[in-house]
Amino acid sequence: MNASTRFKLSPVVMPEQDPAERVHNVREVPLGFTPEMALHEAQRCLHCTNQPCVEGCPVGVRIPEFIQAIESGDYLAGIGIIKQTNLLPAVCGRVCPQEEQCQKNCTVGKAHRDVGQAVQIGQLERFLADWERENHAAVIPQIPFASGRRVAVIGSGPAGLTVAGDLIKLGHAVTVFEALHMPGGVLGYGIPEFRLPKEIVYAEVAYLTRLGVDFQYNMVIGKSLGVDEVRQSYDAVFIGSGAGLPNFLGIPGESLLGVYSANEYLTRANLMHAYNENSDTPILRGKSVEVLGGGNVAMDSARTALRLGALRAIVLYRRSEEEMPARKEEYHHAVQEGVEFHFLQNPVKILGNREGWVTGLTVQKMQLGEPDASGRRRPLPIAGQTSNVPADVVVVAIGNNPNPLIPAALPSLQMNRHGGIVTDENTMETSVPGVFAGGDIVLGAATVILAMGQGRKAARAIHALLTRTTETAKG
Amino acid sequence: MNTIRKREELGRNVVRYVVDAPLVATHRKPGQFVIIRVTDHGERIPLTIADANPEMGTISLIVQSVGKTTREMTMLRPGNAIHDIVGPLGRPTHIQRFGTVLCVGGGIGIAPLYPIAKGMKEARNRVITILGARTHDLLILEDDMRNVSDELIVTTDDGSYGTKGLVTDAIRFLVNGGNHIDQAIVIGPPLMMKFTSLLTKELGIPTMASLNPIMIDGTGMCGGCRVTVGGEIKFACVDGPEFDAHEVDWDSMIRRLGTYCTAEQVAADRYDHECHVGLDAGESR
Ligand SMILES: Cc1cc2nc3c(=O)[nH]c(=O)nc-3n(C[C@H](O)[C@H](O)[C@H](O)COP(=O)(O)OP(=O)(O)OC[C@H]3O[C@@H](n4cnc5c(N)ncnc54)[C@H](O)[C@@H]3O)c2cc1C
Ligand code: SF4
Numbered sequence: 138m139n140a141s142t143r144f145k146l147s148p149v150v151m152p153e154q155d156p157a158e159r160v161h162n163v164r165e166v167p168l169g170f171t172p173e174m175a176l177h178e179a180q181r182c183l184h185c186t187n188q189p190c191v192e193g194c195p196v197g198v199r200i201p202e203f204i205q206a207i208e209s210g211d212y213l214a215g216i217g218i219i220k221q222t223n224l225l226p227a228v229c230g231r232v233c234p235q236e237e238q239c240q241k242n243c244t245v246g247k248a249h250r251d252v253g254q255a256v257q258i259g260q261l262e263r264f265l266a267d268w269e270r271e272n273h274a275a276v277i278p279q280i281p282f283a284s285g286r287r288v289a290v291i292g293s294g295p296a297g298l299t300v301a302g303d304l305i306k307l308g309h310a311v312t313v314f315e316a317l318h319m320p321g322g323v324l325g326y327g328i329p330e331f332r333l334p335k336e337i338v339y340a341e342v343a344y345l346t347r348l349g350v351d352f353q354y355n356m357v358i359g360k361s362l363g364v365d366e367v368r369q370s371y372d373a374v375f376i377g378s379g380a381g382l383p384n385f386l387g388i389p390g391e392s393l394l395g396v397y398s399a400n401e402y403l404t405r406a407n408l409m410h411a412y413n414e415n416s417d418t419p420i421l422r423g424k425s426v427e428v429l430g431g432g433n434v435a436m437d438s439a440r441t442a443l444r445l446g447a448l449r450a451i452v453l454y455r456r457s458e459e460e461m462p463a464r465k466e467e468y469h470h471a472v473q474e475g476v477e478f479h480f481l482q483n484p485v486k487i488l489g490n491r492e493g494w495v496t497g498l499t500v501q502k503m504q505l506g507e508p509d510a511s512g513r514r515r516p517l518p519i520a521g522q523t524s525n526v527p528a529d530v531v532v533v534a535i536g537n538n539p540n541p542l543i544p545a546a547l548p549s550l551q552m553n554r555h556g557g558i559v560t561d562e563n564t565m566e567t568s569v570p571g572v573f574a575g576g577d578i579v580l581g582a583a584t585v586i587l588a589m590g591q592g593r594k595a596a597r598a599i600h601a602l603l604t605r606t607t608e609t610a611k612g
Numbered sequence: 613m614n615t616i617r618k619r620e621e622l623g624r625n626v627v628r629y630v631v632d633a634p635l636v637a638t639h640r641k642p643g644q645f646v647i648i649r650v651t652d653h654g655e656r657i658p659l660t661i662a663d664a665n666p667e668m669g670t671i672s673l674i675v676q677s678v679g680k681t682t683r684e685m686t687m688l689r690p691g692n693a694i695h696d697i698v699g700p701l702g703r704p705t706h707i708q709r710f711g712t713v714l715c716v717g718g719g720i721g722i723a724p725l726y727p728i729a730k731g732m733k734e735a736r737n738r739v740i741t742i743l744g745a746r747t748h749d750l751l752i753l754e755d756d757m758r759n760v761s762d763e764l765i766v767t768t769d770d771g772s773y774g775t776k777g778l779v780t781d782a783i784r785f786l787v788n789g790g791n792h793i794d795q796a797i798v799i800g801p802p803l804m805m806k807f808t809s810l811l812t813k814e815l816g817i818p819t820m821a822s823l824n825p826i827m828i829d830g831t832g833m834c835g836g837c838r839v840t841v842g843g844e845i846k847f848a849c850v851d852g853p854e855f856d857a858h859e860v861d862w863d864s865m866i867r868r869l870g871t872y873c874t875a876e877q878v879a880a881d882r883y884d885h886e887c888h889v890g891l892d893a894g895e896s897r
């Protein structure tokens with residue numbers, strides 16, 4: 138097929154659960170490509186020699202090569218290509234902000250001046266990963282030799298899982314310590330089932346277990362075991378403890394009943410299955426749920442509220458639609474499902490009744506001023522324009538900070554002023570020799586793929602450290 | 613596996629377990645707690661570590677059966693296991709030589725108070741203990757507490773044992789009798805803690821209280837355990853569970869405990885574990 142024929146093919150429409158139906162269940166929304174759809178979409182790739190898409194990918198997945206493999210029907214080769222650089226394609230295909238990364242750079246989209254026309258790289262990635270999982274085709278690699286070296290990984294989010302996967306394949310013994318009773322970090326407790334089925338996360342963990350990774354749950358490092366104890370028993374330590382410290386607004390009324398952090402709301406719903414009426418873990422099923430924020434976390438909270446039976450789920454965002462950091466697909470799905478968006482509204486007070494229950498919010502109307510440090514236009518209050526809106530549940534989804542537990546337990550760690558661990562840019566080593574860190578604990582709340590990218594860098598450096606010291610020991 | 617080694621009924625619906633948890637046993641300090649799940653589909657609930665034996669690798673947990681999870685737990689027998697135990701969590705109690713320390717415990721709050729009183733005694737404080745219960749057969753750990761106290765007073769609401777009255781009456785009685793108290797610690801039902809705190813503030817006695825808000829993760833991740841202390845939001849699981857009782861916004865904390873209760877339960881002051889107030893379910897104040 139020549140380039141101009143390819144260029145004329147229109148994007149394959151992803152089949153999805155009907156919005157009216159899906160708000161009553163927690164099953165995944167996009168249903169995935171059939172092999173025919175995947176082939177058709179793969180044919181849209183022009184196989185550009187300069188590969189702008191690869192440049193846009195934080196871990197440099199060899200995109201045109203795996204798309205070529207789909208086209209030639211060799212799925213096993215395709216997934217192999219992805220997995221050389223990305224350990225969790227079933228996850229990334231679903232949750233990466235592709236429109237800001239690979240798809241943003243795609244020549245096809247560029248030529249159409251519409252990123253919506255770009256090759257759907259994420260969906261193709263998901264297609265291969267799902268094919269592999271559904272056909273139990275995951276290849277168990279030959280592990281070269283046991284190095285006799287031991288690595289401790291703190292946290293089982295995407296950063297920790299990447300480090301564990303990379304190092305076990307290189308012959309090192311890996312133990313992952315996880316504070317919760319389930320693995321995955323945000324992939325398990327935060328991102329909802331309807332966006333990322335937990336079965337996928339658990340399958341990835343099961344695969345790592347088969348490779349020999351030892352997962353230890355209910356282990357809060359710094360409490361159940363001291364960081365120093367871990368350092369003494371292992372040759373290297375990786376900290377991937379994430380950004381699990383929810384921000385609150387600091388406005389009156391945040392202690393009222395019915396005010397949740399998004400982390401609590403989503404953890405109850407996902408990790409503790411409160412969406413299931415029979416769950417032991419309760420959750421307040423509001424009729425009118427106001428979600429404060431404009432990122433993925435806010436979209437997830439509002440869509441969860443609908444699935445918990447809310448009649449209205451409203452996202453209050455202090456900037457405009459333009460500045461919203463959420464993935465386009467999530468925003469689009471939320472709108473389809475009936476989530477209401479109130480832009481340029483800043484909550485200034487949460488209102489309650491005499492018994493302490495939330496009854497609503499006072500919001501301040503905003504307008505956009507000059508761009509601020511984040512490059513987005515700064516929202517400014519319009520004097521005198523406040524109003525009250527009703528709500529019986531309020532979810533605060535305005536971001537998370539790095540979890541301070543480990544830094545508090547290891548005071549010699551150098552931290553930045555946002556509470557993140559300072560690391561060497563290339564090796565991810567911290568100020569404490571032999572201790573590495575990556576993901577949200579370094580970046581602040583960022584993305585799955587950046588966490589994985591840092592995990593990969595750290596794994597490389599840890600491997601270098603362990604083999605170097607092995608050689609010196611031998612020599 | 614967190615296998616149960618010993619089960620002992622301490623009072624009406626109150627059971628003490630000795631359970632395998634070797635790392636918790638060697639790492640815990642008085643004042644810390646664990647979060648448990650009884651089964652693999654159960655909810656996560658905090659329980660204070662009542663005691664520990666590092667050599668045996670066991671900890672003691674005391675639980676009162678009041679709602680689904682705690683009922684499920686009290687059904688467990690030696691040989692059964694608790695599905696998950698994570699900890700020790702929270703900051704340990706600040707134990708030092710204060711002089712005279714007053715330990716005030718109510719209901720099942722006496723369980724977490726015991727290791728603290730023991731620690732205070734070992735730090736060579738004079739320990740005066742006041743235990744409150746609604747009625748005699750709800751009183752637990754009296755002998756254990758007596759062993760670590762220089763003086764022990766029991767009050768019951770109905771006068772079925774000890775002095776009839778509230779713990780606050782006993783505190784006044786002590787102070788009026790010329791006892792100087794350097795530090796007080798209060799653990800019990802929220803209302804008891806509130807009124808004790810109001811009194812000790814009036815009397816100028818520095819007071820710590822151990823809070824038991826609703827928790828999930830216990831690592832600072834969810835913010836569900838937040839309490840207002842000195843006008844600031846604190847997460848009880850990582851910043852606490854102990855706080856300066858005089859700075860705690862008790863009314864807000866008590867209201868939040870009622871999040872999953874029905875209005876009637878709150879009104880009737882019948883918080884039970886169904887509403888996640890299990891630890892100190894509506895006993896003496
Ligand atoms: C609701 C929500 C939606 C999101 N949606 C997207 C999205 O669509 N796309 C995207 O790219 N990103 C998304 N993100 C961000 C993304 O999930 C994170 O950037 C990513 O998970 C960070 O990975 P991590 O491995 O650094 O940490 P985490 O995923 O946070 O994992 C850290 C793990 O460490 C554990 N831990 C913490 N402290 C300790 C300790 N002391 N001892 C042992 N274990 C410990 C935690 O329990 C946790 O399991 C979302 C985040 C949230 C909250
Ligand atoms: S930029 Fe788009 S068309 Fe070009 S190789 Fe990448 S995916 Fe294919």
Ligand code: FES
Nearest residue numbers: 830832834835849
């Ligand atoms: S229990 Fe979740 S932050 Fe304290």
